Amino acid sequence: MSEVSRSSEVFVTVEGISRRFVPHVSLGDRIAAALGSPLEQRAVRAVEDVSLSVRRGEVLGLVGESGSGKSTLGRMICGILVPSAGLVRIDGESVMSGGRRPRKTTTRVQMIFQDPYASLDPRMRIGDTIAEGPIAHGLVSKADSLAYVQHWLRRVGLDPDAAPRYPHQFSGGQRQRIAIARALAMKPDVLVCDEPVASLDVSIQAQILNLFLALRQELSLTMLFISHHLGVVRHVSDRVAIMYLGRIVEIGTADAVYTDPQHPYTQALLASVPQLVLEDDKMVSFKPIPGELPSPMAPPPGCHFHLRCTFAQARCRVEPPVLRPAGAQAAACHFAGELQFTR
Amino acid sequence: MIDSAAPIARFWFEFRQSQIACVALLIIVLIAALALLSPWIAPQNPYDLATLVLMDARRPPGHVGAGGYVYWLGTDAQGRDLLSAILYGLRISVQIGLAAGAVAFVVGATLGTTAAFLGGRVEMLIMRFIDLQLSFPAILLALVLSALLGQGKVQIIIALVTAQYAYFARTAHGAASAERAKEYVEAALSTPLPSHKVIFRHILPNCLPPLIVVATVQVANSIALEATLSFLGLGLPVTEPSLGTLIANGFQYMLSGRYWISIYPGVALIVLIVAINLVGDQIRDQLNPRLRR
Numbered sequence: 345m346s347e348v349s350r351s352s353e354v355f356v357t358v359e360g361i362s363r364r365f366v367p368h369v370s371l372g373d374r375i376a377a378a379l380g381s382p383l384e385q386r387a388v389r390a391v392e393d394v395s396l397s398v399r400r401g402e403v404l405g406l407v408g409e410s411g412s413g414k415s416t417l418g419r420m421i422c423g424i425l426v427p428s429a430g431l432v433r434i435d436g437e438s439v440m441s442g443g444r445r446p447r448k449t450t451t452r453v454q455m456i457f458q459d460p461y462a463s464l465d466p467r468m469r470i471g472d473t474i475a476e477g478p479i480a481h482g483l484v485s486k487a488d489s490l491a492y493v494q495h496w497l498r499r500v501g502l503d504p505d506a507a508p509r510y511p512h513q514f515s516g517g518q519r520q521r522i523a524i525a526r527a528l529a530m531k532p533d534v535l536v537c538d539e540p541v542a543s544l545d546v547s548i549q550a551q552i553l554n555l556f557l558a559l560r561q562e563l564s565l566t567m568l569f570i571s572h573h574l575g576v577v578r579h580v581s582d583r584v585a586i587m588y589l590g591r592i593v594e595i596g597t598a599d600a601v602y603t604d605p606q607h608p609y610t611q612a613l614l615a616s617v618p619q620l621v622l623e624d625d626k627m628v629s630f631k632p633i634p635g636e637l638p639s640p641m642a643p644p645p646g647c648h649f650h651l652r653c654t655f656a657q658a659r660c661r662v663e664p665p666v667l668r669p670a671g672a673q674a675a676a677c678h679f680a681g682e683l684q685f686t687r
Numbered sequence: 688m689i690d691s692a693a694p695i696a697r698f699w700f701e702f703r704q705s706q707i708a709c710v711a712l713l714i715i716v717l718i719a720a721l722a723l724l725s726p727w728i729a730p731q732n733p734y735d736l737a738t739l740v741l742m743d744a745r746r747p748p749g750h751v752g753a754g755g756y757v758y759w760l761g762t763d764a765q766g767r768d769l770l771s772a773i774l775y776g777l778r779i780s781v782q783i784g785l786a787a788g789a790v791a792f793v794v795g796a797t798l799g800t801t802a803a804f805l806g807g808r809v810e811m812l813i814m815r816f817i818d819l820q821l822s823f824p825a826i827l828l829a830l831v832l833s834a835l836l837g838q839g840k841v842q843i844i845i846a847l848v849t850a851q852y853a854y855f856a857r858t859a860h861g862a863a864s865a866e867r868a869k870e871y872v873e874a875a876l877s878t879p880l881p882s883h884k885v886i887f888r889h890i891l892p893n894c895l896p897p898l899i900v901v902a903t904v905q906v907a908n909s910i911a912l913e914a915t916l917s918f919l920g921l922g923l924p925v926t927e928p929s930l931g932t933l934i935a936n937g938f939q940y941m942l943s944g945r946y947w948i949s950i951y952p953g954v955a956l957i958v959l960i961v962a963i964n965l966v967g968d969q970i971r972d973q974l975n976p977r978l979r980r
Contacts, residue, residue: 448879455877463870467892477878
């Protein structure tokens with residue numbers, strides 16, 4: 345069937361993308377540097393040489409601790425942030441224009457943000473917020489925009505008569521629906537969702553997740569779903585990528601990654617999830633990962649995870665591992681496939 | 688469900704809690720009405736030199752003139768009725784203050800928000816220039832400019848705008864830098880919307896509260912600055928006297944006991960400026976989230 349052939353087609357490609365945040369060097373420091381004092385250049389390497397691909401209609405979950413660079417990666421894929429190196433293509437077409445001041449050119453990728461209290465302009469009626477993009481890009485005429493807005497409000501489960509209201513008149517879940525309507529009104533092929541349910545009540549989270557899944561089916565959306573919540577990601581994703589300190593450490597189908605993790609970090613992450621299941625009438629103790637995420641300004645050499653890894657060898661401290669096939673997925677560990685994790 | 692007009696209604700409700708601000712607002716409205724209607728309510732047209740009677744020059748308040756007309760506030764050196772001259776002077780002062788304030792608002796807010804939006808070198812260039820300008824006293828700049836441009840309403844408005852837009856730009860830049868980092872701006876960029884729409888439809892409306900406060904203060908400052916320039920002889924000509932010109936004209940008679948020529952225009956000027964500042968203070972207090980009860 346065409347459904348099968350479509351889903352095997354690579355749709356979003358991320359090619360060796362990196363992003364460094366260089367802190368502003370003050371004039372005083374620059375003069376000091378010119379006079380011979382050593383200039384401390386502490387660039388934050390938020391994302392380091394990440395490559396991945398997403399097939400048409402697929403949902404790729406992106407998991408990582410705070411500071412792992414997942415939001416930065418999502419923003420680069422959406423074209424909000426300019427990559428320091430590398431390229432993002434959607435259906436072969438680059439997301440950004442070239443030139444000295446690169447800017448986003450495509451409307452085919454849209455984004456849903458974490459905080460629906462911050463992502464809607466508080467001084468604009470929600471109808472105008474939703475209609476603004478489609479009008480600017482000629483998807484709908486000004487005269488037809490109200491009907492268009494009402495269509496999308498209905499589609500995300502809101503009252504179509506709510507268009508003239510302001511964001512502060514809605515609850516968190518309703519606001520996130522408005523944000524979803526705004527993104528979908530641009531008729532995107534790809535949706536980047538950056539922690540879209542993290543700031544919502546648990547009962548609302550389920551509603552919004554179900555809305556995502558329903559819309560994905562109806563509109564055959566390709567999605568990048570960013571979250572630190574392992575359960576949420578498994579619920580919505582076909583494939584999952586695990587990020588650690590700016591790099592992808594493991595990527596594969598959700599089932600493979602969750603049931604048979606190949607990277608020690610993934611394994612530790614899964615073991616650290618608190619669960620309410622009783623085993624032999626005792627509480628299952630969950631194991632937090634020892635240590636903290638190292639500073640992305642001074643990432644450790646070799647494998648970024650070696651400082652917290654119980655399996656670390658001498659090789660891990662010098663040689664950065666590359667993603668290679670292990671089990672049904674790919675993992676960036678020198679010993680992937682060889683390690684025996686105790687569960 | 689809260690009505691969409693609620694923010695304005697609430698603002699007005701809070702504003703009414705302050706009696707001083709209400710009185711000040713009433714005074715402003717009254718002065719603005721007098722100024723606007725001066726051609727119809729003033730007993731004399733001070734611009735029409737034919738109606739002036741030199742016999743009645745420098746008469747004290749309450750003097751009954753040759754035509755049986757009572758000069759309630761006295762007359763100036765040309766025999767002009769001071770009450771009429773003050774009404775016409777207020778009209779000019781209010782016109783110039785509002786026009787200069789509005790233009791400075793538009794120029795300053797555009798520069799400040801654009802600088803904050805673009806960032807990098809452009810921002811540094813614009814803001815350093817504005818900082819440089821702010822390090823000069825506004826009066827000095829206005830003085831030099833009006834000396835170069837000459838007399839006249841348009842010239843003085845240009846001088847005032849140049850001297851004052853920097854305050855708007857600074858404030859707008861500060862507020863816009865904070866707004867720039869918010870997710871709704873990222874959302875607009877990810878749509879993507881053109882830069883001018885992001886700046887003028889999203890960032891600028893959210894920077895309005897502090898700008899409105901600056902605007903009230905700067906309108907009052909423009910009026911004071913115009914009066915200063917006119918007093919120094921650089922503002923408006925004697926034939927079209929503003930309050931500053933009137934004060935300057937009477938200044939030489941102060942010590943000879945003919946106080947009214949300077950004092951009454953001065954009182955009108957002070958009342959207007961104080962009233963605007965009081966209203967501005969109240970608006971600032973209400974818009975400052977830290978002072979919210």
